[in-house]
Amino acid sequence: MSAPTPTSPTTGTAGGTTLRRRRRGPRTWLAALPLIAFTGLCFGLPLGAIAFGAVTRTDPVTGATGLTGEHLARSLQGPYLDSLVGSVELSALTALLGGVLGVLIAQALVTSRSTALRSAALTASGVLANFGGVPLAFAFIATAGISGVVTQLADLTDLGWDLYSFTGLAVVYLYFLTPLMVLVIVPALDGLRPQWREAAQNNGATGRQFWRHVGLPVLAPSLLGGFVLLFGTAFAAHATAAALVGGSVPLVTLKIADALSGNVLTGQENVALALGLDMILIAGLVMAVYLPLQRRSARWLR
Amino acid sequence: MAAMTPTAPRADSAEAATGAAPARARRPRPRVWRGAVLALAGAYFLLPLAASFVFTVHVPGQGLTFEAYTELLGAEGFTRSLFLSLGLAAATIALSLLLAVPALVAVRIGSPRLRPVVEVMCMLPLVVPPIALVTGITTVLRWGPEYLSRTPLYQTFLAVQNPDFPVVLVLAYTVLALPFVYRSLDAGLRAVDVPTLVEAARSCGASWPHVVLRVLLPNLRASLAGAAFLTLALVLGEFTIASLLGFQPFAVWIVSISGAQARMSVAVSILSLLITWLLLLVLSRAGTNPTTVSAEPATSRKES
Numbered sequence: 001m002s003a004p005t006p007t008s009p010t011t012g013t014a015g016g017t018t019l020r021r022r023r024r025g026p027r028t029w030l031a032a033l034p035l036i037a038f039t040g041l042c043f044g045l046p047l048g049a050i051a052f053g054a055v056t057r058t059d060p061v062t063g064a065t066g067l068t069g070e071h072l073a074r075s076l077q078g079p080y081l082d083s084l085v086g087s088v089e090l091s092a093l094t095a096l097l098g099g100v101l102g103v104l105i106a107q108a109l110v111t112s113r114s115t116a117l118r119s120a121a122l123t124a125s126g127v128l129a130n131f132g133g134v135p136l137a138f139a140f141i142a143t144a145g146i147s148g149v150v151t152q153l154a155d156l157t158d159l160g161w162d163l164y165s166f167t168g169l170a171v172v173y174l175y176f177l178t179p180l181m182v183l184v185i186v187p188a189l190d191g192l193r194p195q196w197r198e199a200a201q202n203n204g205a206t207g208r209q210f211w212r213h214v215g216l217p218v219l220a221p222s223l224l225g226g227f228v229l230l231f232g233t234a235f236a237a238h239a240t241a242a243a244l245v246g247g248s249v250p251l252v253t254l255k256i257a258d259a260l261s262g263n264v265l266t267g268q269e270n271v272a273l274a275l276g277l278d279m280i281l282i283a284g285l286v287m288a289v290y291l292p293l294q295r296r297s298a299r300w301l302r
Numbered sequence: 303m304a305a306m307t308p309t310a311p312r313a314d315s316a317e318a319a320t321g322a323a324p325a326r327a328r329r330p331r332p333r334v335w336r337g338a339v340l341a342l343a344g345a346y347f348l349l350p351l352a353a354s355f356v357f358t359v360h361v362p363g364q365g366l367t368f369e370a371y372t373e374l375l376g377a378e379g380f381t382r383s384l385f386l387s388l389g390l391a392a393a394t395i396a397l398s399l400l401l402a403v404p405a406l407v408a409v410r411i412g413s414p415r416l417r418p419v420v421e422v423m424c425m426l427p428l429v430v431p432p433i434a435l436v437t438g439i440t441t442v443l444r445w446g447p448e449y450l451s452r453t454p455l456y457q458t459f460l461a462v463q464n465p466d467f468p469v470v471l472v473l474a475y476t477v478l479a480l481p482f483v484y485r486s487l488d489a490g491l492r493a494v495d496v497p498t499l500v501e502a503a504r505s506c507g508a509s510w511p512h513v514v515l516r517v518l519l520p521n522l523r524a525s526l527a528g529a530a531f532l533t534l535a536l537v538l539g540e541f542t543i544a545s546l547l548g549f550q551p552f553a554v555w556i557v558s559i560s561g562a563q564a565r566m567s568v569a570v571s572i573l574s575l576l577i578t579w580l581l582l583l584v585l586s587r588a589g590t591n592p593t594t595v596s597a598e599p600a601t602s603r604k605e606s
Contacts, residue, residue, distance in 0.1 A: 028412025031404035032420055038401050039423045039480070042473045046438025047430065053441050105343045108336040117340075127579045128347060130535040134553045135571035138560065139350045142357035142568040149353040149360075175350065178343075236431030239541035243557055253433045253542075260437060260546055273441065276434035284429045291425070 050280070053273035075274035079250065084278060086250040087235055090166065094173040095230035101174065102181020102230075103189075103223065109182070110189040122186065125179035132176040137243035140172045164245045172240060177230045184229060188222035188297060221297035228290040232283055252279060351572065358569040370569040377566060383555035389467060390551060391537035394475040395530045398483045401476070402529075406487050407518060410496040424484035427477050432542045439474060439547065468549045475537050482532040490525025494518070535578055 054075075057068040074080065109118050143150050144163045151157060162168055192215060200210040216223075238253035246254075252275055259272035358370045374380055402424065409417045427435075446459030462469045496518065503513045519526070541553035550558065552574070560567040 028408035029416065031408035032413065032416050035401040035405035035420065036423055039426070039477070043427060043430075043435075043477045046435055046442055048438075049441040050434065050438040101343070104339050108339040108343075112336060112340075121340075123582065124347070127575070127582055130532070130539065130578060131575055133539045134541050134556050135539065135574045138556065138568045138571040139354040139575075141564075142571075143350040143353035149356045150349065175347070179347075232428070236433070238431075238433045239539070239553065242541070242545075243560070253431070256433050256437060257542075257546060260440060269437075269441070272437050276437040279431050279434045280429060283431055283434075287425075287429045 047280075050273050050276050053270055054277040057270065071270040071274035072277070074271050075278055080252075080255060080271070080275060083250040083252045083255040084275075084282075086166075087252040088282070090170060090173070090249075090251065091231045091234035094170050094177055094234045095227050097170070098174050098177030098230050098234075099181050099223065099227045101178045102226070103185055105178065106182045106185045106189055110186060122183070125182045128179040129176055129183055132237060133239035134243045136172065136175060137240045140168075140175070140244065144168070144171075164248055166249055169241060169245060169249055172244060173234050173237065176240075177234060180233060181226050181230055184226040185219075185222060188219055192218060219297075221293040225290050225293035225297060228286050228293065232286045232290070235279070235283060235286070351575070354568050354572050358565050358572065361565075370563075370565040371573075374566060374569060374573075377559070377563075379550070379555050379558075380570075383550055383552045386467070386550070387538050387552035390471055390475065391534045393472045394479060394537050395533045397472060398476045398479045398533055399526065399529065402480065402483045402487055403519075403522075403526075404514075406484070406491060407496070407514060410491055411500050421484070421488075424480045428481045432474075432478060432540075433546075435474060435477065436543045436546045439470065439543070443470070443547075463547075465549060468544075468547070470547065471544055471549060471551070474543050475533075475540060478540075478543075479529075479533040479536055482536070483529040486525045486529040486532065487522065490522045490528075494521045531582055534581060538574065538578070 054071055055067060055069065056065050057070060076084070105121075109121050112118060140148075140163060142148055144156060144161065145151065146157070146163075148163070151161070151163075163172075196214055196218075197210055200214055205213070236253070238251075238257065241249065241251050241254055242257060256272050256275045256279075259275070260269065359366055359368055361367055405420050409420050443459065443463065446456055462473075499517055499521070500513055503517045508517065539553055540551070541557070544551050545554045545557070556567050556570050556574075
């Protein structure tokens, strides 16, 4: 910021750098304006509508609108609370499992000397991490559903297997969460420089000591950040569950969809808005943890 | 590496006392471990794909048949929903890049103070799950008939919800795509020394559109391609918003036929995975291929 000050008197005479610098300010500001206006309109407006609808009630007779905590209170009791708890449980479990499995696979890839295997696996992770939603649900129905190929070949039903349950849903979620963890954590594992390991060994550290005092502390922000990202992804997932279990597993996303499409009772829109607000608060909490962690881990990965 | 050579024997001898020599023992152990992990992961990720394929071509009692695939093109609504999804994807990619690229470049070269604002604007949608966003959108859309039916704005509300090409979905998808587009472009811009490039181009007398289109964008090719791919994958697979707003793009269509034609819905699911895979390969190729630069001058001339 100090550079423009000494040169500003010459602005009028020499049109060079200073003139450009002066003209650049307002112009660049304008270039960011469409984005800000767009998010304000297309994101801010629905967000405002959620917040407004969740805490107000319009009297059908008089048309008067007043503040109320009723919708939020209803969204936190009975079946709605069960669905929130169910969602959090499922997300935490799958994020933990997916995180551990993802780290194991990533470490296997990073230490592998075959670059072909590594790049193929990373591309596959990129595709599979995006292979959530409806197609994934149908692939699993064909594989392990009631008349699925593997179910019939291996008599899974006799073993107590049920795809349309909490466990089944967790197995399906892991299918896109694990590759996501691989994608997130491979750069971090790459960032563990061999020099650090050598330095630790030079000082007589064992493998376990290296991981305990060097590897894990450096990786911790990335690991936690990855877990939080997986949690958020699983928490927000709706299409997979909707196509797979319908309503047999209580999940908050399914409850919102039911309330919105009027499957339960009419006049549920405000409860749907309140549930939406609950979700945003939980997801906001998750991101408030994730983003600083990501920034912290980025420090080591240069 | 120089430090490694002289000290390795010492590590060996030090460890010999405890019985585990890391330099020696580490080599063979991870191989077994690594092979087991990769084999198990491969089995878990390939099994559903293989089983789905078997499911689509093997009808119990009839043997092999490829009907699920051959009847696909003639299926009611297949082409319509697929083209709707592709159109939505193209519009979303165009809109999100048109919004994000100027803003991010501007923030890099001229208005660093706007940077946190733009970052927050782009990353905030991550906090709002699609299902929550759609509750807000339906509420806003309901205002149309309730409050605005006598104003000209009402026509906009109707046009935005035209089932042939629902613009409201493009807007919603752009919001959802912004975090990914932002991250991809931000990473790309971080790898390029933007101020130096701009100063150099400006010193050589290049106009501003020229600088952006022929100097900056070619350098961002890979991240533009990455952003486009992520957006495309997002739009092609999107189910929540479209189904709750009552439109029928590809993912919603798959669910709608699943009851009557289970085999075909699985066949389409496999195909959509293959399509995503192909697009990723094509785009990653496009991102690194230098010959694509030749496509730039056309846009540059048109713009300036």
